[in-house]
Amino acid sequence: MAAVELDHVSFTYSTADAPTIRDLSFSVEEGELCALVGANGSGKTTVCNIVRGFIPRFHTGELTGSVRIDGQDIAETNLGLLGLQIGFVFQNPFVQISGSKDTVYEEVAFGLENLGVDVATIRSRVEETLDLINIQHLRDKNPVDLSGGQKQRVAFASTLAMDPPIFVIDEPTSQLDPQGTNEIFEIISLLKERRKSIILVEHKMELIAEYADSVVVLHDGALAMHGASAEVFSSPELPQYGVAYPEFARAALALRDAGVPLDHIPVTKSDAVRTLEAARTLTRSMEAGR
Numbered sequence: 001m002a003a004v005e006l007d008h009v010s011f012t013y014s015t016a017d018a019p020t021i022r023d024l025s026f027s028v029e030e031g032e033l034c035a036l037v038g039a040n041g042s043g044k045t046t047v048c049n050i051v052r053g054f055i056p057r058f059h060t061g062e063l064t065g066s067v068r069i070d071g072q073d074i075a076e077t078n079l080g081l082l083g084l085q086i087g088f089v090f091q092n093p094f095v096q097i098s099g100s101k102d103t104v105y106e107e108v109a110f111g112l113e114n115l116g117v118d119v120a121t122i123r124s125r126v127e128e129t130l131d132l133i134n135i136q137h138l139r140d141k142n143p144v145d146l147s148g149g150q151k152q153r154v155a156f157a158s159t160l161a162m163d164p165p166i167f168v169i170d171e172p173t174s175q176l177d178p179q180g181t182n183e184i185f186e187i188i189s190l191l192k193e194r195r196k197s198i199i200l201v202e203h204k205m206e207l208i209a210e211y212a213d214s215v216v217v218l219h220d221g222a223l224a225m226h227g228a229s230a231e232v233f234s235s236p237e238l239p240q241y242g243v244a245y246p247e248f249a250r251a252a253l254a255l256r257d258a259g260v261p262l263d264h265i266p267v268t269k270s271d272a273v274r275t276l277e278a279a280r281t282l283t284r285s286m287e288a289g290r
């Protein structure tokens, strides 16, 4: 059974006259990292909000089709319960930080306290999470005094402490520098190791190529492409949906156009190195055979 399954989902915001999401179907298996990509305004954040149940509860409009989490239709699940199944990490960590807690430790404990979990369990869960996310040194700091990157790690920690099986992560690195971005992707690797099912919106295609198992390309709210990241990111169709190639794919396409005999278009650094070495060996043996 899929962890998340969208079945013919369409959605029109109550203030809009045309649908933002159009007949969208795809599923995410347990342990799969599925990246949502598409041009600005193609509907990625709207899909995140539908899966998390914020649409149509907070952002109203007409929603048709169904979303199932572990086989259960979310229209029949209350928002609190859904919050235990799905950890949501927002683009802007300032929105996520509660603002009511004086220390990072309390902030990470907050969700568990709300559930009425006993103090000893909270303590061990928070300690484990602070270790895992590598933020023990921030434990006594006030969350409002942290940098953007530190706040985003605290936001991940608060979500991870609840240990949901599914994560919906909407542009977690858009406000971070390269180091902050790397730290967030270390956390995302950790989630993958723990077999979490993940829907990720991210604009840096190189990172998606490296980490995602599958890619969904949205175009005007409809499914344009869906497949393994190596397949989607090497497709000639990609640019027509306003999605850039990862840099290694872009370089490889240019080399192939220039006559370098590549047997496929690599999308990650390690694959690019292998593919170029194979092309070099092939070129040398062709030259030796002349």
Ligand SMILES: Nc1ncnc2c1ncn2[C@@H]1O[C@H](COP(=O)(O)OP(=O)(O)OP(=O)(O)O)[C@@H](O)[C@H]1O
Pocket (backbone or CB within 6 Å): 013, 014, 015, 016, 020, 038, 039, 040, 041, 042, 043, 044, 045, 046, 047, 059
């Ligand atoms: N609350 C809302 N009410 C009405 N329309 C909205 C609302 N939120 C988003 N939209 C519209 O829905 C469309 C899709 O927006 P959405 O934010 O889901 O796209 P996106 O792919 O995440 O874009 P970006 O890459 O710019 O973040 C846009 O045309 C947007 O203006």
